[in-house]
Amino acid sequence: MSEKILLIDGHSILNRAFYGLPDLTNSEGKHTGAVYGFLNIMFRILEEEKPDYLTVAFDLHEPTFRHKLYDAYKGTRKGMPPELVEQVPLMREMLTAMGIKTVSMPGYEADDLLGTLARKSEQKGMEVTILSGDRDLLQLATDKVMIRLPKTSKGKTTIENFHTAEVLEKYQVTPPQIIELKALMGDSSDNIPGIPGVGEKTATKIIAQFGSIENAHEHLEEIKPNKAKESMREHYDLAVLSKTLATINTESPLEYSYEEARLGNLYTQQAYELCRRLEFKNLLGRFDAEAVPENTIEQNFFVCSELSGVEALFEKAARNSMAGIALIADKNNVYGLGIALEKEEVYYIPAEGLLSGEYLCEKLRKLGEATVISAMDIKMLLKHVESLEPERVFDLGIGAYLLNPLKSSYTYEDIAREYIGGISIPSREELLGKDTYEKAWEKSSENLGICACYQAFTAYAAREKTEAELKETGMWQVYTDIELPLVFTLDSMEKCGICVKGEELKAYGERLSVRIRELEKLIYEKAGEEFNINSPKQLGVILFEKMGISGGRKTKTGYSTAADILEKLAPEQPVVNDILEYRQLTKLKSTYADGLGAVIEEDGRIHSTFNQTITATGRISSTEPNLQNIPVRMELGRLIRKVFVPEDGCVFLDADYSQIELRVLAHMSGDEKLIQAYREAEDIHRLTASQVFHVPYDEVTDLQRRNAKAVNFGIVYGISSFGLSQDLSITRKEAAEYIEKYFETYPSIKVFLDRMVDEGKEKGYVSTMFGRRRPIPELKSGNFMQRSFGERVAMNSPIQGTAADIIKIAMNRVYERMLREGLQSRLVLQVHDELLIETKKDEVEAVSRILEEEMKGAARLAVELEIDMHQGESWYEAK
Template identity: 80%
Template sequence: MSEKILLIDGHSILNRAFYGLPDLTNAEGKHTGAVYGFLNILFRILEEEKPQYLTVAFDLHEPTFRHKMYEAYKGTRKPMPEELREQVPLMKEMLTAMGIKIVSKAGYEADDLLGTLAVRSEKEGMDVTILSGDRDLLQLATEKVMIRLPKTSRGKTTIENFHAAEVLEKYQVTPPQIIELKALMGDSADNIPGIPGVGEKTATKMIVEFGTIENAYVHLEEIKPNKARESLREHYDLAELSKALATINTESPLEYVYEEARLGNLYTPEAYQLCKQLEFKNFFGRFDTSAVPENTIEQNFFTCSDLGGAEALFKKAAEKNYIGVALLSDKEGVYGLGIALTKGEIYYVPVEGLLTGDYICAALKEIADSTILCSIDVKSMLKHVGLEDAGHVFDTGVAVYLLNPLKSSYTFDDIAREYLDGALLPTRTDLLGKDSLKAAWEKSSDGLMSYACHLAYTAYATREPIENALKETEMWNVYREIELPLIFTLDSMEKWGIRVKGEELKSYGEKLQVRIAELEKLIYEQAGEEFNINSPKQLGVILFEKMGIPGGRKTKTGYSTAADILEKLAPEQPIVNDILEYRQLTKLKSTYADGLSAVIEADGRIHSTFNQTITATGRISSTEPNLQNIPVRMELGRLIRKVFVPEDGYVFLDADYSQIELRVLAHMSGDEKLIQAYREAEDIHRLTASQVFHVPFDEVTDLQRRNAKAVNFGIVYGISSFGLSQDLSITRKEAAEYIEKYFETYPKIKGFLDGLVADGKEKGYVSTMLGRRRPIPELKSGNFMQRSFGERVAMNSPIQGTAADIIKIAMNRVYQRLKEEGLQSRLVLQVHDELLIETKKEEVETVSRILEEEMKGAVHLSVELDVDMHEGNSWYEAK
């Protein structure tokens, strides 16, 4: 059986991965998406081809014969986007780490080298596979040489395979005649001009008939249509140039030793470490991590499993200025403690025998009286250790989130790599696999000790560089005064939870089910048959084929039944209106009626998790379950709030900032008209409508006010004329006029927003009023859509982020006042600009005053912060 060689066109596949897959960046801000996509394609091809030899060819981006010919004709080639250019050396580094042979040669393009190696290898009796996105390489196809062309769309890659027979079948020409086709029709992707007015169909007909461009030129008068004949007559020199450009040199003077390309173990320790640097966690499972050299830090790890030793350790810890700690725990209990006294003295205290979880937590609380506990996740520690003073903790996870709020997670190995000079620590998966902490503890896993020590070491060793970074970026105050105290505020909210009437929730679900069944019957009657309403494909066929409803938009997978399309059809189509209601009610039932019932705990309350390291703008999010997403637009959705009730003897006080983002915009832009309007307590939307539409204030219609409200809030989010036209169902031209009139009305706002974009482009980030930064790498993207997104982010983030900072300050102060004044009332929920307090009935007046004072006084703006406050016996009543 013949040996096989796989040849890969490096730049072509990297380019295809860059444009076909979402961009990725690692903790250091390096673009990595193209490298990740390349490796995905490589691994797939290797599994399919199983070659004995592998080589990747790269262009050197130096002038080649074909470059010079093209430049003589039409100037320089289109430059490579910077985000892709910086990934080329990274790709080569990865291939080298995997032991893969790379070839390049000055004066020759990658496809020349691939062609040369393909011809040589076929002569050696090998089977050859060439992987490239460049169809020029089809000219190399034979019975022994196969060209594989990947095509990436919406993140999914398919691959077409061509031997000589498949080329002839698809293109009606032989592989060498691909050059003739390109000579006539050109190829913009490869900078081959072709001749004007000749497309693929005409070019194919000419080559099938005449074989070559030279022969076609000899038989010029026989060529049809006339346009193609005259184009070849006039531009034959261009056809010759294009043929030369398209012809691959298969005799390049390339020095090549096959044994150097023999495929060995790709999953080397060096490749593993590089995958860790680039955060390619999906590839970790391919590596045998036992072959990776042990991290030298581990020689400083010790286990302390006896009571006397633990007491001595804790005494020593209390004498330090700060220590690193990692309490291994979950809702069910505590399993061990990692504790770093110095970078060279890191201990693991397991929960076993006399070293109980309670003992360890009590010891930690006592240590915190005299030293600072550094942890990657302070809030999880607070579940078991009753700390109250934010001055005695340092939260590494929250700090690195502030420094880079774009990441989706902040693992200890990522943090170490970024803040400890590229230190490469094992991941949680390396140490524990997929085991939970409890499962690892029950197995007495050796990895648990290493995991705890690595966590504690990272928290300890990174504290100083992270603190310095916060000070250098002027976010130390945001961290100390907002984010650090917030950990304790959120912990209190999670512990209290919110009371839910389980029986009423069940009854609510049953009512929904009755209406859902009614709607199902109505929909089936109107459709004339039963079908799966939840299947977009079946629904599309029913609406747009069987019922013939106009306005359907067909995609590759069938008709789109997205909400925006159905909403436009609903006013004229009763069935569509019923389908939209059906969708809303089934969502309410599954997510809320059923979903919330499943998470009511033994105390009759739901204990959501509040996250402060998720959103890029600084907003708090809620998960397990998400209580910030309770529907408010439809009455049936709002009714869910009736099941959220206070404890007996308590009521709910709900306080909501009014138009906080618009007030922030007025202050930050310094627009006198907007500031004056707020100072005079005008109806801001009516006033905007009056000035934008040039009608007296008292004559503004409800429609004009609604439109002005959409513009007011849209401006805050950097809305485009297209977006506004969609929101208001008006033409794009009308929307553009609204926006233009708005900026004429409030002239400083336009300058302020433009200034934010310019600032973002110059610095790479924008800042809130209080100094929170939001990086915007999209502003430097070569992709227009990404840059446009970046511009909207630059306009919105400082405003939304400032509003988020303000509500956090208010939350912290309200929480502290309730504690300091010895009140039994407690903060139980935050939903964006709204705070919900479970208030002791006797304390309503005091708590109302606290809310008013602390929310309005959170910051001082040029316009007063306004708070709407309501009281009720359920969240529904209070809202």
């Protein structure tokens, strides 16, 4: 049986992976998606082909003969986007780490080298497979040389295979005649111009009839249609150039050793380390245990399970300036404790026998009085350990979030890689699989202790660099003055929860069900038949085919019934209005009426989780359940707030910042006209309408005020003319005029927004008034849409982020002052710019004063911060 060689077109497959698969970045901010996609495609082909030899060919950046020829004709070729360029050396590094031979050569393209190796290998009697995304390589197909062309769509890759017969069947020409085809029809992706007016079908007919462009040119008068004949007559020189560009050189002077290309073990220790660095976690399972480097860190892990030893351990920890702590716990139980006294001295204490969870938490409380505790998640620690103080703890997760707020999670292994000299340590998933802490504890898993030690080690070892970088970036005060105190504020809110009337919630759900059934009946009557209203496909057919409603937009899967499309149709189509209401009410029922009932705890309260490290702008989010997303647009949605009530003897006080983001914009831009309007307590939207639409202030119509309001708030969010036209149902030209007039009215705002974009491009980030940074890598993207998104982010992040900082400062000040004054009232909820206080009835006056003073005093702006405050027996009444 003959030997087999696999040849891969490096840049082509990397390019295909880049455009066909989602982009990935690792925690260092490096783009890695193309490398990951390349490896997955390569592994698949290797498993299918089982070759004896493997070589990957790459282009060099210097121009080849064909490049120069094309440039002389056209001027310049389109370059690779920078996000892909940076992945080429990474790809080559990975292949080298796997022991895979790579080839490149000055003056020759990768396909020249592939063509040369294919012919050479075929002559040696080998079977040859070439993997490429470039159809030019089909000219190399023979009965012994197979070309494999991957096609990636929606994250899935399929592969077409071509020997001579398959090329002939699909293209009606022989493999060498692919060159002739390209000479006529061109190939923009490969910088081959072709001749004008000749597409694939015409080119195929001409080559099938005449065999070559030279023969076709000799029989010019026989070419049909006339358009192709005249194009060949006028542009034959282009056809000759294109043929030269399309022809692969199969005799390049490449020095090559088959022994170096022999396929060995790809899964080396170097490849393992690189996969870990690039965070290709799904690929790590391919490596044998021998490839995984011995982790010397674990040599410093010890188990301490005797009472006397644990007592001595805590005494020693109390004499240190800092201890790294990992409390292995869930919401209700403690399973063990990791504690690092030094990088080389890390202990695991299992929670069992005399070393109960209560005992360990009490020891931690006392330790917190003596030394600084550094941990990945201080809020989790506070659930079990009382009386810790902000100045005695360091929250590594919060620090890492501030330094890079674009990540979706802040795991200990990522933090170790970034802040402890780039080391790679196993993740929780690698150690415990999908087991919860409780499950691992029940199994007596040895890896639970190792996991605890790695977390404690990271909490200890990464603290110094994290703190240093927070200071270097000017975010130390954001950490100490805003985020760290907020951990304690949010912990108090989570523990307190908010009271819910279960019976009223049930009655609310039944009320929704009645209205949903009414709407179903109405919709069926208007449609003339019953159908699944929740099926976009069926709904699209009913609305745009059966009922003949105009304005539908057809997609590959049917008509789009997205909310923005239906909302445009609703004013003229009662059935569409009913459908929109039906959608809102069914979501209300499933998410809130039914969903909230399932999370009411034994104390009759819902204890939501408030997240600090989710949003890039610094806003707090709420989950399990999300209490920040309760609908307020429709009355039936607002009514759900009636089920949220204060406990007996209390009322709700609700305080909401008035137009905080516009006030922040006035301050940060320094626009005198906007500042003056706020100082004179003008209706800002009416004033904007008056100045933008050039009508007297007292004659502004409600519609003009509404439109001005949309522009005011749209500017804060970096709205485009397209976005504003959609919001106001006006033409894009009208929207552009509104925005232009707005900037004429408030010129300093335009200067400020432009400056933010310039700063973002220059520094790679923008900052809030308090110094919080928001990185914007999209500004350097080669993709226009991504760059445009980056510009909007640069405009709105300083404003939104500053507003988020202010509400956090206000929350901390209100919480701390109520504690300081010994009040029993409690902060129970934050929804963006709104604070809800469960207030003892005899403390209403004191809490009202605190809200007024602390919320208004949270920041010193050029315009005064204002709040709206209301009182009620339910959240509905107080809002």
